[in-house]
Amino acid sequence: MAVTNAEIAAIFNRIADLLEIQDENPFRVRAYRNAAHMVQGLSRSLAEMVEQGETLEALPTIGKDLAAKIREIAATGSLRKLKQLQTMVSPGLVDLLKVPGLGPRRLRTLRDYLNIQNIEELEKAARQGLLRQLPGFGVKTEQNILRELSELQQRTRRFLWAEVEEIAEQLLTYLRQLPGVKRVEMAGSYRRRRETVGDLDILVSTSRNAPVMDAFVSFASVERVISKGTTRSTVVLRTGLQVDLRMVPQVSFGAAWHYFTGSKAHNIAVRVMGVQRGLKVNEYGIFDKQDKRIAGRTEKEIYAQMGLQWMEPELREQRGELEAAAQGRLPKLITENDLRGDLHCHTTTSDGQDSLEAMAKAAQQMGHDYLAITEHSQHLRVARGLSADTLLAHCDAIDALNEKLKGIRLLKGVEVDILEDGSLDMPDYVLQRLDICLGAIHSAFGLSEQKQTARVIRAMDNPRFNVLAHPSARLIDKRSACRLDMEQIMDAALARGCCLELNSQPRRLDLNDVHCRMAKERGLKVVISTDAHSADQLGYLRYGVAQARRGWLEKDDVLNSRRLAALLKALQR
């Protein structure tokens, strides 16, 4: 089976961990991490590039050595270099890197003085008070390690973007009303709209010495203060979410906002561009040889110094956005306003919580031109899926309601189960009556890549099939993506006039950003839908739009940016 890019990235990251523990040249370690990061964001399969004899060395961060390693992984599924390193470092030691406060130096001290090889041994030694005697350690470090160990699971957890949205807004409101505060903004992965965030980064600038830090650490939801300084403080909220706050002078706000928005890889690339121009770039601004600040008040100034257009935070992942900006070819990212309707939702007739009428009314209030009603099919018992007859009756109800509605059109649809053999869980004579047919995998998630891919393509062979809903079937942090050859599926969809959905449910966000980009590059249209199970959830569209933006999608890449007539035409295969 073809090796995935994610597997290759995982191998490179593991090698970087092992090299780091061994006190290897830190730049060599970084080379592996850079390569892993690049591979993760690549919208083409490396295994396939190897198979077609393409030169991997043309990829950024990949030189002769790493190209050979990728070829070895593609051919054998593993890497001798990794196996060899694994014999030199005990596997438990790598886990210790996950303990906040423990880096490679302290790890080696632990191993060399106390022969500590894993988390259990570390905890035992800390309880016995052995760590405080080690060079560079003390009583406080020992206590910190013990506390981190007890909170390890919670602290390493990432949160869904949507889970932290409310507290992020509360923090902004709280900080903005403090006296002397000029400006407060979110930065970090939250601003870049990553599907999950590890912490919140907040920037504040004040007009005078306002006691913002004191106010911040006494915010109601704060459970513990990790650090508190004059320019930076870190707290942990009761939910386990870490929040960093930075104070920056207004003259540096743009530089700081850019810097703390990241991504890290994007920042490093920008700093390297600065170095090439003889400039120093940091969170306080851009400085020339005489250490004179020549930019920093706005992000636009920062990019302009590098000869670049300002770019949306969602693009800043070091996936070609700097090159695109240099050429003036940045995408004009889609916005929620570009969408004219929603093509996936449920009502009380299957497993939704609101009636047909309520859903229609809510969609109309959102300004939608159309809303597709797409109940489950009968194979999905837990969701009270509809039989052929019930769906036909439901169609009658939709037709009747459409007669009464003004300003919005309900589309008759279905979210039909793709059965294990690739057939659809609804007879063709029923599908024929519908405006739109979504197909989805809700069972047999564990098939081999070959079988799963064939299953989906066979489903798309049915000429009534329009949209592959939540294509990978993943649930973030709950269920991994099905093994699918996504490139093959996209090519098949394109050939058959089908689309792929970007499902906006916060735990799905499926397609992911890399897959959106992959679709765009092929000219395959994407549908951004909510899969709403209540009227409130129709608002989830904003999460899907954010993910689409991370995947560089523009208005024309998205099918439901079209008016009703054009949409209906496109649904005729």
Next chain:
DNA sequence: GCCGTTTTCGGCCCGACTGTTTTCAGTCG
């Protein structure tokens, strides 16, 4: 281990905070 408008060798982003030191190393972002 990568990379090149100063380079095929010698660089590789940079600052804040903590804790352990008594001027700085380690870690983090």
